[in-house]
Amino acid sequence: MAQPNHDPITATADAGDVLGAYLRSQATAFLRGLRLHEESGADAAESGVAARSLRGAARRISGSLATFRVVTESSWADGLRTELVWLSSTLADEHAYAARLARLMDALHRLSGSPELPAPRGSAGALTVGSARAGALLDRQLTLARTRAHSATLQALGSSRFHAVADAVAVLASEVPLDAVAARGRVGEVLVPLAAVAETRLSAAVSALPPVGGCEAAPSPYDADHDGLWHEVRRLLRVHRYAREVLGEDVTRPAAAGEALDRHRDAAEAAAASATAARTPRIAPATAYALGVLHADQRHEVEAARAEFQHLWLREPAVTPR
């Protein structure tokens, strides 16, 4: 993934120059990721790295086009943004299923250390039965989903829709379609206020989050009703982070807080996958029990990630005053 440029940008520079340089560098990163992906062939690890780099560049381009829309040719920006969102979400699925399976297997392994986990008739050997069966069931279901996602990715990358996106990004790498008037404005008068709008949107979404229990309050961590509010904060935090990258500002804090929200999303989806697996007809009670423990465990990870985000994002108001 292309690393953002952290050199300070003067407020008197031209808005178009600064935004253009960022978009061109991300477009170049996108094309590099694409070439790497084509060359990786059947090497799963290399292909994964390439897909990750492609996704990162696609998200940065679409995110900055959203924030700084009026500085660009808006109808062009809207069209490209839609296509990049489609592409990065398609590319994300395969990795997400693999990561979810790995997370659930790690958790099962950790939980199996317990003498109180499913041991029908109290026999020590039976402990492993429920966990092992739950693991096998999850492996079957998530591997199937990942295989389907892999096919969908291959299909997407071979589609004319994808080739049109790649062509548009190739053009972007050399020339960014800008709004003639807005692009001539100064960074401090054009880009900074637009970035502030993105930050305000984020702050409002954070303020609207329901309170996090923490360790001591009575928890109700199984309530997935609020997950959507958190996922939206995750999306807005990314947009905010990319806007800071455009301005050459430090992104350490949004990046760290974003990682907590990535863990939040991963744990919430892992919990849902465990609940889904438990609905498989005709599974053994020991399997269902292990899936129940796993579900609760992942919902507690959701709670821990929320607390960590609050800690990272709200306890250091000096860095980004709100």
Add this chain to the structure above:
Amino acid sequence: MAQPNHDPITATADAGDVLGAYLRSQATAFLRGLRLHEESGADAAESGVAARSLRGAARRISGSLATFRVVTESSWADGLRTELVWLSSTLADEHAYAARLARLMDALHRLSGSPELPAPRGSAGALTVGSARAGALLDRQLTLARTRAHSATLQALGSSRFHAVADAVAVLASEVPLDAVAARGRVGEVLVPLAAVAETRLSAAVSALPPVGGCEAAPSPYDADHDGLWHEVRRLLRVHRYAREVLGEDVTRPAAAGEALDRHRDAAEAAAASATAARTPRIAPATAYALGVLHADQRHEVEAARAEFQHLWLREPAVTPR
């Protein structure tokens, strides 16, 4: 339960006078609780209060006999202590099963609010099925255990062993068998050093506890291996608290920390009861799944109670310097 006397006790008072006064007041409380229990008849609430008061006095007498053993006639003290420990643990069982069932029902009720809890085939109505069946199973098992404990209590209270204990406590209410030499020593030279030994034992047990995860560290809350270490700290904290009561010292902090350890014990036993219920042959997968969620939930309550104890007991070293 008789409230401890918080009046400051002068270090120059006679050790025997101070210990004797405490033991006599607890013996009186014991006899009052016994009378209340006999009069309560079939009134479950009144009988519960009486049993609680009996248990509290029995624990206080046996705890202070342990700490200040050398100030009393030791062989008498050892004998009575053994009998009081037997009695208070017998009396505790019935209440413990009732409290465990109430705790698990509360948790099931709380957890059932989740849209991700057991819903085979995704139907909304089925959500309640797993939780309701798990609740019915736990109710059946714990009510049976409570009924057995009730019979055991009635049998114990009618036994000659119990009447011998009651007689010994009745003697204690008027005359405490003391060691002639040690009892004439000053409080500051006899009781205070013995209380310090009890506190040192507690501190050593607390230091030996494995680190608590807290919210942010990677938790392995399903590992019940360490429960015993925590239960031992709970026991030693009580002994320490009763020693402070004998000396007329403030017990606010050990009492609060003790409540956290009570919750720890209750949650650990509730988790074990859920795991036991899941081993019932021929239960439905949805029931097993709900029991798995319940088990994990109670193990997380165990972790929360540990964190709370650490917070209450270790973060305020000014009150009890160590």
